[in-house]
Amino acid sequence: MTTTAANTARADQLAAAVADATRHHHRIAAREHLPLLVIPDNPWLADQVRRLHTALTNRQALVCPHITGSPSVVYAAAWAPGLLVCPACVGQLRPADDAEDGTCDRCRRHTDALYAGVVQTGPLLLAYGLCRHCIRRTGLADHHPGGTS
Numbered sequence: 001m002t003t004t005a006a007n008t009a010r011a012d013q014l015a016a017a018v019a020d021a022t023r024h025h026h027r028i029a030a031r032e033h034l035p036l037l038v039i040p041d042n043p044w045l046a047d048q049v050r051r052l053h054t055a056l057t058n059r060q061a062l063v064c065p066h067i068t069g070s071p072s073v074v075y076a077a078a079w080a081p082g083l084l085v086c087p088a089c090v091g092q093l094r095p096a097d098d099a100e101d102g103t104c105d106r107c108r109r110h111t112d113a114l115y116a117g118v119v120q121t122g123p124l125l126l127a128y129g130l131c132r133h134c135i136r137r138t139g140l141a142d143h144h145p146g147g148t149s
C-alpha cells in the first residue's frame with residue numbers, strides 16, 4: 001500500500017468516525033432532550049477541547065483500552081478532564097457522586113439547576129454541565145431552554 005492509499009484509508013476512517021459521532025450525538029440529544037451543539041463557535045467549549053488535546057499530547061490523558069490509533073467515536077466530559085473513553089466505556093464518565101453531579105464545570109459551585117449538554121467536534125463528543133450563571137457567561141444560554149429566564 002502506498003502512502004497516499006494509506007492516507008486515503010485513514011481519511012475514510014475519520015469521515016466514518018465523524019458520521020458515527022454525529023449519529024451518537026443525535027441519539028443522545030433526542031434521548032436526554034439536550035441541545036445539539038457543534039463547536040468551535042463557543043470559546044468555553046473550544047477551551048475544554050483544547051485542554052483535552054493538551055492532555056493527550058502530554059500523555060497525561062486517561063484513555064480507555066479500546067481506543068486505538070485509528071479514528072473512532074470518543075467521549076469526554078468537562079467534569080472529568082483528560083479522560084477519554086469509547087462508546088462502550090461511556091459509563092466511566094458518570095459523575096462519581098451526587099455532589100459532582102450537581103457541580104458546575106466552570107465555576108465549580110454546587111447548583112440545583114445544572115444545564116447539561118453534549119457538543120460534537122469531529123469524532124469527539126464532549127458532555128458538560130453548567131450552572132445558570134455560567135450558561136449565560138459562556139454564551140450557551142440560547143441553546144438551553146430556560147437558560148435565559
Ligand SMILES: [Zn+2]
Nearest residue numbers: 064066086089
Ligand atoms: Zn472502552
Ligand SMILES: [Zn+2]
Nearest residue numbers: 104107131134
Ligand atoms: Zn457556574
